[in-house]
Amino acid sequence: MAHKTTVRDVAAAAGVSPATASRALSGHPSVNPEMARRVLKASHELGYSANVFARALRTQRTDTIGMVVPSISNPYFVVAVEAVEKVLADTDRSLILCDSRDSVATESARINLLVQRMVDGLLVIPVSTEGSAAAVRTAACQLPLVQFDRFADGAGTDFVGSDDGEGIRQCIDHLRSRGCASVAYVGARPSTSTAAERLRAFLDHTADRPVPDHWVQLGDFSAEWGRRAADAMLQAGPLPDGIVCGADVIAVSLLSTLRAASVDVPGEVMVVSYDDSTLGSLTVPSLTSVRQPVASMAREAVRLLDHRARHADASIRKSVFDPQLVVRDSSGG
Known part of the structure; x- marks a missing residue:
């Protein structure tokens, strides 16, 4: 032998x-x-x-961080994962990624798996404001955990995200500055903190000009929903002057559906969106979208994980970053 x-x-x-x-x-x-x-x-x-696990038993460290995202097919989550991985690589640590497939049950199983794999900490983008809380709260009792981008109510963990209300305000102000008297919203049902806050901000900032029910289209963060919402608005009658989309993954297919129906964007309808993903720069016209400082958010999330590892009883911290609207051709350039 x-x-x-x-x-x-x-x-x-x-x-x-x-x-x-x-x-x-x-x-x-x-x-x-x-x-x-x-x-x-x-x-x-x-x-x-x-032997990584034997060494972990001796040192109480594996130099790995787990990350659970709702859907790796969403371009924004890909950007977030890449940003976190880069921060970890700079400190000779590795990332273990899990996709919860927009399922609370799958998310809970993935979180439990990563805890069993003895990761040094967890970053979680929750699937649901309410449904994700139990699994997140339980894991946070066992290791450092930071919620990223979204949060589950009552989970009692550190959080890093951006100001969704401010991002939507910038969208509305921009469209109105371009002469849009009527504005619609296409987003996700308010089952996540980001969807809820973006919808709330839209309704607050358009309260002075009531929006018809059929101009508030709520589904999920998917390309298919963007297509279906665009079809519904086309069938319902006259289009608004502007449309705010809750995410680029929605806006990209909405844009293509409007173009297929010979709707001139931005001539007839202006479109703005959220996330400023790589998809937005590839659309025709290019997409005006809210950029979140994902690199800074990733650095802060890892910093909070490290701080929590050293100070388990520290007070809960919430870091919220300001977003910025990036203006492109879909709203007149």
Whole structure:
């Protein structure tokens, strides 16, 4: 039977003690940099691979963070995941990603799986304001957890997001500055904190000019819903001067449906949206959309995870960033 390389073999090859080799391989800061370099070089040459779970039991760390998102098919969540992964990579940590498939039950199972995998912390974008609370709250009792972008009511965790109300205000003000007297809204049902806040802000900022019921279209954050909502508005009669979409994934298919019906955007109808994803720059016309500072949000989320790991009893923190409307051709450039 072939000899299995051990940490003692690595230590002998590097000319250090097994204890020093073990500390070097776990990234312990007390190890002299030159010794650490020799240990890592010997480890690579001998093909040594540490048992991650055994090391985790010793150090109480795996250098991994779990992240659960509602749907990886949504371009905004892809951007969020990439931003978090970049922050973690800068500190030699890894990300384990799970897709909850917009299901509270699947989300709960994924969160539990990551806890069992001994991740050092969790970032969760909840599926539901109410339905996600129990799983998030339970996991937060076992390890550091930050809710990102959305929050579940009563979960009792740190939160990082952007000011959805401010983003919608910028959309309404922009459309009105371009001469839109009537404005419609196409978004998701208020079952998540972001959907609820964007709808609430839209209704608040259009209260002085009542919006007909058929101009408030609520479904889900999907391309299919954008198409169906556009069809419904086309069939209902005269279109509004402007349309605010609750997410780019909705707006992209709404734009294509309007174009297929020979509706001139922005000549007849102006369209603005939320998320400023890469999809928006590829549409014809290019999409005016609210940009969230995702990179800054990701850095703050990881910082809060690290702070919670060191100070488990610290007061709950809520970090909210200001968004910015990026004006493109769909609202007149």
